[in-house]
Amino acid sequence: MIADLLPLIAKHILPESRSDLILLKSLVAQDYAAETYCKGRTLKLINEASLKDIMQNGILGPIRSLDLSQLDVDDNILLDVSTFFHEIEQLKLTHSRALTDNGVKAFLAKHGHALKVLVLERCYSLTDMTLHLLAIHCTSLRVLRVKGCMFSDAGLIQLCSESSFFPDTLKEINLSRCHMLTSDTIIATLLCLKKLKRLDLSSLDGITIKCLEPSLKKLPHLKVLNIRDCPEITTKDIEEIKLIRPKLKITHNAVLQDHSTEAIRLFLLALI
Numbered sequence: 723m724i725a726d727l728l729p730l731i732a733k734h735i736l737p738e739s740r741s742d743l744i745l746l747k748s749l750v751a752q753d754y755a756a757e758t759y760c761k762g763r764t765l766k767l768i769n770e771a772s773l774k775d776i777m778q779n780g781i782l783g784p785i786r787s788l789d790l791s792q793l794d795v796d797d798n799i800l801l802d803v804s805t806f807f808h809e810i811e812q813l814k815l816t817h818s819r820a821l822t823d824n825g826v827k828a829f830l831a832k833h834g835h836a837l838k839v840l841v842l843e844r845c846y847s848l849t850d851m852t853l854h855l856l857a858i859h860c861t862s863l864r865v866l867r868v869k870g871c872m873f874s875d876a877g878l879i880q881l882c883s884e885s886s887f888f889p890d891t892l893k894e895i896n897l898s899r900c901h902m903l904t905s906d907t908i909i910a911t912l913l914c915l916k917k918l919k920r921l922d923l924s925s926l927d928g929i930t931i932k933c934l935e936p937s938l939k940k941l942p943h944l945k946v947l948n949i950r951d952c953p954e955i956t957t958k959d960i961e962e963i964k965l966i967r968p969k970l971k972i973t974h975n976a977v978l979q980d981h982s983t984e985a986i987r988l989f990l991l992a993l994i
Contacts, residue, residue, distance in 0.1 A: 764812075768792035770799070777806045787812035791841070794818055797825030804829045812839035823851040834859025844870035844899075850877025857885035867896035869922075875907040882914040894920035898948070901926070905933045912937045922948040924973070931959040938966045948973040956980050 766789035767773050773793070788803065788810055795803075795818040803810075810833040815821065826848065830837070837860050842848065848871055856863065857880055878897075882888055892915050897908060905928035912918065918941050923929050929952040938944070947963075947970055949955050956978045963972060979985040 763787055764789065766792075773799070773803075777802060784808070786810060787839075789814045790818075791816040791843075794820065795825070796820035797822055797828070800825035801828045804832045807833075809833065809836045811836050813837065814839075814841040815845060816841065816843040818842075818845045819847060821845050822847050823849055823855065826852045827855055830855050830859040835861055838862055839865040841865075841867040842871060843867060846870070846872055848872070850874055850880065853877040853881040854884065857881050857883075857888070860885070861887045861891070863888065863891055865894040866892060867894075867922075868900060869896050870899040872902055873900055874902050875904055878903055878907055878911050882911050889914050889916055891917070893917055893943075894922075896922035898922050898924040898926065905929055909933045909937055913940055916941070917943055919943050920946040923952065924948045925951040927953060930954045931962055934963065935966065938963060938970070944970065946971045946973075950975050952976075954981075956985075 763784055763786035765776075765785045765787065767776075770793055773790075785807055786809065788807065789812075790799075790803070791814045793799070795815050797820070800815075800821065810829075813829070813833070826842075834855075840856070840860070840863060842852070850873055852871075853873055854877070856866070895912075895915065895918065897903060903926070905926070908923065908926075908929075912921065913936060921937075921941075921944060929949060934949075944967070950973050952974070955974060955976045957976050958980045960972060960974055960976055963970065978989055
């Protein structure tokens with residue numbers, strides 16, 4: 723059944739040489755085609771076995787984007803990836819529980835200069851050292867998503883204070899569910915990112931219209947703001963944000979008009 727799909731898969735994968743096609747056939751024969759997606763310069767894997775097979779047998783053309791979000795990546799896997807691949811520009815990792823700063827260090831030492839997009843979501847073993855490493859190695863980073871990571875205020879301050887590149891290169895940052903960060907530090911950091919276009923602060927306590935206002939006024943390129951599940955944000959705040967930045971696209975689920983007793987009473991009555 724899978725073998726019958728080979729011509730279609732090959733058409734979309736666009737192997738760049740005969741050896742690429744031979745490898746593709748090998749993957750299909752081993753049922754890895756259902757677990758491996760490669761189009762252009764992007765490789766997405768959902769099975770560690772397919773990653774090992776590719777590293778043992780070759781690669782389908784030059785890969786610039788690696789999506790390993792379905793794998794539980796540890797330091798050893800990331801070290802192997804760092805050694806095997808060249809000039810990775812995009813890396814996506816999520817729920818990699820055993821991944822530590824050491825694995826990130828090995829990857830950034832080789833690929834940091836080329837990296838443009840980095841996703842490290844819910845990688846709970848990472849510390850502020852990872853942010854320090856980003857500041858040192860990543861000279862071209864445009865997108866940083868660290869949703870749910872356990873970084874502190876000190877680490878976030880390091881990220882900008884130790885890098886002379888981020889203020890000019892970073893276009894998107896996602897700090898959603900980074901509950902160890904305080905709103906004051908987040909806003910102070912954002913003010914350094916003059917080229918920022920997309921900002922995700924969803925599911926964070928302490929985010930208020932008062933702390934957001936400086937960023938709204940001093941980040942002229944900001945186009946998208948996600949403040950969904952920020953409990954302090956009210957519908958009145960949303961209207962105020964729209965007055966400050968009429969063209970800003972806002973994602974939110976605010977329901978309280980404000981934090982007055984009457985507004986809370988009306989909200990609770992509506993739930994009955």
